[in-house]
Amino acid sequence: MKHTMNYTLSERFEVAFNQIHEMLKNKVKINDDRFVVLLDRGANRHQLIANYQKDLKQYAKLRNAIVHDKRELGFYIAEPHSEIVEHIEMIAKVFSRPNYALSIATKEVICFDYEDSLQEVFKVIKEYGYAQYPIYKNKECIGLLSTDDIVRWMSENLINTIVDITDIRVFDIISTVESHPIEFVSKTMDIFSVEEIYEEKHKNTLDLEAIIITENGSNSERPLGIITAWDLIELDYQDEN
Template sequence: MESVKNQEQLLSERFEVAYNQVHDALRGLVKINDDRFVVLVKVGAKRYQVIETFKKDLEQYAKLRNAIVHEKIEVGFYIAEPNEKVVIHIEKIANILSQPNYALSIASKDVVYFDDRDKILKVTSAIKDHGYSKFPVYQNNKCIGLLTSSSIVKWLARNMKNGSVNLANIRIFDIMKFEKAHPIDFVSKEINIFEVENIFEKSHKKKQKLECVIITENGRPEEKPLGIVTPWDLIEIDYTVE
């Protein structure tokens, strides 16, 4: 009987520890003046997909936590007990929020990029081989923007004669003249998923469409791209835990 009681107490203690870890992580992520758990969850769910994924669970866990902590009859005696499945689940959530993956883990890593002096035929081959539609372009070893397949089509439309165009001597800088500016950002490989989400969120608040975030060694445009994160990459993150 005593071992059962100790096991129940251990589950309650584990739940409290995990709950507090989640609370601390929410404070660090959401960063508002209201410190209440449920408020942090509500506000955070609008900013971060991961919090939205666990929103209903966290709201229920807040109620359970109140029952566990505020309705104690005496030290070490809990009026409500979480079951093991609940404890394991909130511990997994705490781990995800407290130790987020690096953004590089969700980035497209086989980055195809070009120098602006490269021939455009090199780009069309890459489109055929990889199916990509956007490519970082470098000038003097510094990223100067993105080349998109749509700008190539626009250039072709303007330069086509009698239904054809000779691309043999056309270089990327010829096409870049027709390329509109695409907002991009550069971050170091140490940045985590939540920080990248925040970058896109800030851009959205400014009513700017951030095309992508390019990950480099130290977050500088002069460095080789290690990965690219687009808004679509964030949407496809699977935060669910069994």
Template sequence: MNKKQGPLLSERFEVAFNQVHDALKDIVQINDERFVVLVKAGAKKYQMIDTFKKDLEQYARLRNAIVHEKMEVGFYIAEPNAKVVHHIEKIAHVLSRPNYALSIASRKVIYFDHQDSILKVIEAIKEYNYSKFPIYRNRKCIGLLTAGEIMRWMAQIMENGTVNFSNIRIADIMDSEKEQLIEVVAKDINIFEIENIFEKAHKKKRKIEGVIITENGKMNEVPLGIITAWDLIEIDYTVE
């Protein structure tokens, strides 16, 4: 290595590749530490890894060609180009230091007490174009009220094409018998952990309406953000 020029591209590639490999082992956690196996298993479970799947599989072949043909320590038979090295270094950074879930959460969160007028919720839908609202009772989150739930309620009680909202409270609309499928998590949770929550629920054939983020993950804390399955789908994982 020339001290003035810095590490060779091949050395940087190998370092980044090893960082990706270590990150995959920590994230995927299966009883097989082979790089390509980790990539395939991780891609089935995590959207972020699936985004990088093809690139990582190609980089695995490139790594084998570079490292296995290395003549001696510090001497590589081939050099990857700078664009490839830059890209795998970016992937290594993303996987090794995944963003906090709060970075993809819908902000600001609009929430209500179960005794609030439903007119407040309707105004919020109009102003913020939100469709899900955390509802609290005695300072504890009891679930989400959705725009769809309001529409279904309206269809049931509508008379002559009109609905009188003047005396309707949120508690009158929310089904007290319905299981509210929400999770409350602390703000230091990362994106992979959020995906795990949705994945575990899916395996149990449960549909989580949303994950609410608070300071310490407690039901009685002010919501800092809310994540739905759609938020995970819409994440931009590009690293160009």
């Protein structure tokens, strides 16, 4: 009975490791199939992979001991602990079915209309403290308004240390500042795919300010969540399944 249990743990570990290896090859896509090379390259591109990089490097050493030191079919000279097996199986599950991007997004998205007053914007900033706000015109999102934009506009419109915002509208601000690159994705987009969008834009020298999640990825739909690059950097992944 003991030998069957040990064999099962080793086999489960090897299967999970191979699943992760295949996923890395599919995601990283370089002309080098070595596990650690793929892992390091993938960790540079995906925070989700980086979160497990240290553990997976240790598991690679254990895998080598299990596979290369095997003396006969069904016999493993090294046996992983059950907790290690459960952990690597969890990682394989996370990599094969990553959470929806919406799971890491800021879901309380505050928007403004193109013609809203700056006074109203200040009230919302005071209440919520967000740094970015999608702007809509005729029910379509036309860009982002950031608190930095407002500060920059105010500094350029100072008269004797006073800025009169009585009749200032959102369009007065965004028409004078550089637009912020944004993308729209559907609520079914997963975290890996969002990271790949940021990576692809960066390679094309276009750094995204944010990704806005809607029902079907349309800029005319209500925003369900917003993701910035900082959300990916600070990603603390939790398996929801």
